[in-house]
Every structure is written in C-alpha cells, then in structure tokens.
Amino acid sequence: MNLSDTARMAPLAADDPRSQNPQLEDLVNFVGYRPNALLTMARKPGVLPAVLGLVQTTLRGDGLIEPGLRFLLAAEACRGARCTYSAVHVVHAAQHAGVGWVQLDALPDHRRSGHFNARERAALGIASAGATLPVADAGPAFEAARPHFSDDELIEIVSIVALFGWFNRWNSLMRSTLEPVPAEALHHVGWLSRMMEETRP
Template sequence: MSHVEPLSIEETDAAKADIEQLASATGFVANSMLLLARRPEIARAVLGLIRAVVRNPDGTVDPALRWMVAHVTSRANGCTYCSAHTFKNGADNGVPDEKLAAIWEFETSPVFTDAERAALRIAVTGGQCPSYATPEDMAELRRHFSEEQIIEIGSVIALFGFNNRWNALMATDLEPEVTDFLAGKSLSGEQNN
C-alpha cells in the first residue's frame, strides 16, 4: 500500500489534462501520477519529461530500444513499479516477446544487436548511483549511436532514475491493468510481482 494516498482522477484539477494524456497512451491512469498530482506543478513537469524522453515521436532512438533501456535501468535499480510499467510499455511499443523474455541475457542472446547490447549495458552501469559506466562502455555506445542519440539514451536512464526512486520511496501500488498484463506473461527472467 502506498505511503501517501493517491488522488482520484477527479481530484487532479491542475494536472488532470496531462495525466489523462498519459492515460490515453498507456490505457490506464498511473498511480504514480495520482500521487504526484498532490503537487500539480511537479506532476506536469514529470509528465513533460516523459513526453520529451520516452514518448517523443521525434526521438532519434527507436521507441522499442528506449523502453528496453528504461526497463533494464528500472530492474537494475530494483523498482518493481517501474519495472512492471516499462515491461508493459516495451511490449506495447514494439519490443518482441523474445527480447522481453531474454532481456537479462542481452550480453549473450542472439536476439540482441551489438547496438542494443551497448545501450542496455549503459542502462545497467550508467543507471546506478554513482554510475559505474566505464570509458569502454561509452566508447562502445559511441560506435553505434550519434551524440544526439547518446543524450537521448542517457535521458531515458536519468528519467527512470527519478521514477525509480520516487515510486520505491512512495511504495506506489501497481494498477490492475499492469498486474493483469504481467499475469498473462510468463517470460524467463521476469518476476510477476
């Protein structure tokens, strides 16, 4: 149970339009946003970052890879809430089931490209605080991605650093739509909790 009671969507006046816009993309109202709506200026700012970083149709990194980076970052940080959301969002945004099933075998699984491996490695190493991404990790990332794309990948990792800490701290409850989705998946390496 969440440490702070989330507002209902009807109570989110100042952030309602932004929260509903995210809900139209995901198919449900996120409890994390209903918590943040107690401070609507923060909710709107976070939702603005979400739109700019992972839901940007003009992004230069493939949306499926953005969601895989978000998922690996969240799992590496131990955030159950964000791990579940990014897993579902990955599936909803083009990540094939075989990649979702093998996500923690990205270093060795043939379903991942070298570019994906470089990005997912940075999601693990760069997503920790402090970061333990090595110069070699960054050099490998530069072999596959432009500087603009590296900024985008780094922004996904940083955004989920905030989201992971926020939702773990608040003990945000998963929504039924997400738990129902996870219940329908029995993929190796994923916990259905």
C-alpha cells in the same frame, strides 16, 4: 501481487482537479490505465506536468533513437535499480510500443542473447551502468556505444536512463500501488516475477 496494503500514500482520485492534465490523458490512452504513481505526484503542484513533459521529451516524443529501444533502455534502467513498480510499468508500456515479450524476457541476458543486435546491446550497456548509484564505470559502455550512436543519440540514451532514476526512487520510496492492467506483464516476463518476489515488503 497487489501492493495496495504497503503504499505509503494514497493517490489522488481521478476526478481530483489536481490530477487533471492533457498529457496524463494521452498517456492513459496509450497504456490503458491511470498510473497511481502519477496520481500521487499530482499532490505537489507542478510536479506532474514537469514529469510528464520529461516523459514526452525523452521517451514518447520525436527523437533519434527508435521507440522500441527507448523502452528497452527504460526497462533496463528499472531492472538494474530493482524497482518493481517502475519495471512492471515500463515493460508493459514497451509491449504496447511494439517490443515483443520474448525480447523483454531476455533483457537480463542482453549482453549475450541473440534477441538483441549489437546496437541494442551497446545502448543497454549504458543503461546498465547508470541504473544504480554510484554509477558503475560507464567508460567501457560509452566506448562500445560510440560506433553505433552519435553524440546527440547518446544524449537521448542518458536522458532516458536519468528520467527513470526519478521514477525508481519515487516508486521505491512511496511503495506505489501496482495496478491490475500493467501487472499482466508479470505473466510474460520471468525476471519481473522473480523481482516481485525478491522485493516483497
């Protein structure tokens, strides 16, 4: 589904000086397209570099949590928030980061699925708890995660979930236009396609 007819604001053109950013170019080289949401954020001076800095720090930069799990956490945070644009984007990016389509498709059943190990299930429990507001009772999720993660690793997990709280709200409010490249994920991940249909404007 193309959401261009429902977007509340057009993104800046790629050659607009406000959308020029080295970190954005690095992201484009990673995912293969220019995210419309970021080109819309660029309308407010300072927002794009701040958001891209958080993306680099929490999701794509050096860290204690393995990259594949970081993207799974982001996908679960978007799935739980039911933000289709963000979910499609992060699932597409997760596949680029080495997470297989089969595991991404099994994400709704991560508590029981054999496609996830105990460490992944524990981390995803925190992402599930933090995906909506008010936040679900996260106490049991943290207790389940502590045998697998240090305090510093738990901070990384929460940072990723919190970052996608920003994206989920931005994209749901703005009805960001879904680009053709990440939309490929809809052909591989069933829950994404169902979410698209259920949240169709």
